Amino acid sequence: MMERQATIIGNNVSSLVAAIALADQGWKVKIINPLSSWGGHFGGLTFHNDHFDCGMTFFEFDSFHQYQSDEVLNYNPNLRNDSGRFTSLIKNYVNDLILTKVVPQPKMFFNGEIFGDLIISNDLSIFKKLSIEIKEAIQKELLKITINPNASLHAKNKLKSNLFFTNNFNAISLANHGTTFHNLFIESFCKKIIYKSTTDFLGIYHRGVWLPLYYPETILSQFEIEPQILKYTEFYYPYQGYAGTFVNALLMKAQNNRRINIENTTITSLIFNGCYQLQLANDHFVETNNLVWGLDLFPLIKLIQDNQQPLNYDKASISICFIGILSNMINREFSTLLILDKEFLSYRVTNQNICSRSSSSITKIVVEFNTDFATSIGVIDEAQIKIRIESELIKLHVIESNTDIQYFYCKHWKHSLMIPSQNSYECFNAEKSIVLRKFPDIKLIGNASAFMSSSLNDQIIQGLQVAKQMEI
Incomplete structure (x- = not known):
């Protein structure tokens, strides 16, 4: 029986996860990394021999109230937050490699004071401490919203209503939060992060800009004697380490697997002639029937048509x-x-x-x-x-x-x-269509899998999924 072989091009988490899973299934795997590092954003940087994350980089094992599954073949990267169905699997996968601990609850600095964090942590305790004028304004607006709600834009319908995919986040936030809350906590923070307005990106991707979306009823209840208390979001972090500790553990596992071969070199040409044929900059030549792409789409498009100019993403x-x-x-x-x-x-x-x-x-x-x-x-x-x-x-x-x-x-x-704008969404789909017209059987993971689907959780599931798909 001919040995099953796959080639993975990439340096990200999903590439390493896929390689390890395939090797565990008995495949011979070649990873080609054209870049100088591993893990992308999650790999971090080193200064003065100290390892740093590239910004806040937490592990999140929240299920988004979804039924848990380990059937990774059913994962859909085009469905927003679909990785939430697999967080138990993800947590076990991560903790098999490294030890993580719960992070102390994030805080929020607002009007010169420190409060519990409502941006990413679901801590709404700040409402008890706002001025009477602000409380009254928020309460008045939310009463009007809850009496005459825009049902199609209600936060509970985020994954059900197509309007979340076509409306900007400004319209959705105002429909759920009211003007005062939106201006205080959403709009100004949005400008600080992306230097754009909430009108400039699609509502379904609000978490891609670290902005919250609450039910209007939940916020309104904060002014009652017994307010609704949300479960705080729990974040995890490598104990005595940094986010790159997980990447390094994956890389070591891949390097120690005899069925995995790693080459750090660039690709000078890629064609399909009965199989995928890759010419590498180190003069090596690779042929494979199973090609997995874990980089951005544009470097692949340049291999398809060298004169292609990059599209103007936001x-x-x-x-x-x-x-x-x-x-x-x-x-x-x-x-x-x-x-x-x-x-x-x-x-x-x-x-x-x-x-x-x-x-x-x-x-x-x-x-x-x-x-x-x-x-x-x-x-x-x-x-x-x-x-x-x-x-x-x-x-x-x-x-x-x-x-x-x-x-x-x-x-x-x-x-x-x-910035998850309509323009960026269209640019991504245009690039992906170029790739799939040329190579319809190529497996796309990480940034290439689907628009805004390259979180750490998504990448782990994508790596496991592509290995399962190749078994079919």
Whole structure:
């Protein structure tokens, strides 16, 4: 019997998961990684021999109230949050490789004070502390909404109504939250993250921009004697590690598997002539009947038609500061702090030592901000960025003085964060159709699988799914 063989092109989590699963099924697997690192966003970066995440990077095993399944063949990357049906499987998969612990609840900085976080954590306790005027405005608007609801835009119909796929998030948020809540907690924070309005992306993908969507009845109940209490979202993090700990564990498992061969090189040509034929930059030639693509679509399109120009996706430019601070000088401790106040350049600050329960003498702080938002408020060069971020850490009472900082690095990723707009959706589908017309049998995972379906959870299921599909 001829040995079953597959070739996977990619460096992401789904590529490694697929390779390991196929090898466990008895396949011979070749991974070709044209890039210089592993794990993509989840791999992190290293400064001063300290491992950092590229921003807040948590593991989330929330089921979104969905019935749990381990039938990965039924997973649909085109269905928003479909990975929620597999979170028990995902949690077991992750914990077989690394130890994770629950992260202390994220906090929110609003109007100069720290509150429980309603953006990503479902903590609505802030409503007890708002001013009377704001409470009355929110309550009045929500009473009107609940008396005459727009049923088709109600949050409960997010996965049922096509209007969530065609309406922007502004219309959906206003229909569920009212104007006051929307302007206070949604719109201003949206601009800080993507430097765009909620009118600029499709409502179904609001979590892709880290924005919440609540039932109007849930918010309105916060003004009653017995408010509805939501279950807080639990986030997990590698114990004594960082997100890249999981990527490294996957990579080590792949490297130690004799059925997996890894080549770090680029592809100079790809054709289908009875089988897939790949010419590599290291002069190696590969033939395979089973090709899995785990990179973005555009590098594959360039191999199909070299003169193709990149399509004009809507993307935000993100900057991240990686800061080492003497641990005994840290004043205010939190896992992640989401900063809504527009006077602050940063929109999120994460303390990786708190997340990982590390007792290291240096605390690793990660600060995220939108590059274009920074430019709009006159923070342009590296010196200005450093001064501004240091002053904000002092205002947030994280440190008392910038002399507590041992090292400070800032990296910028221009047009790196996908804005899930109608235009971006159409660009993705146009690219995918080019690929599938040329290679209808190719397996697409990660960023290439479906629009906005490359979360850590999605990638784990996609890797497991493609291995199962090849068994059929």
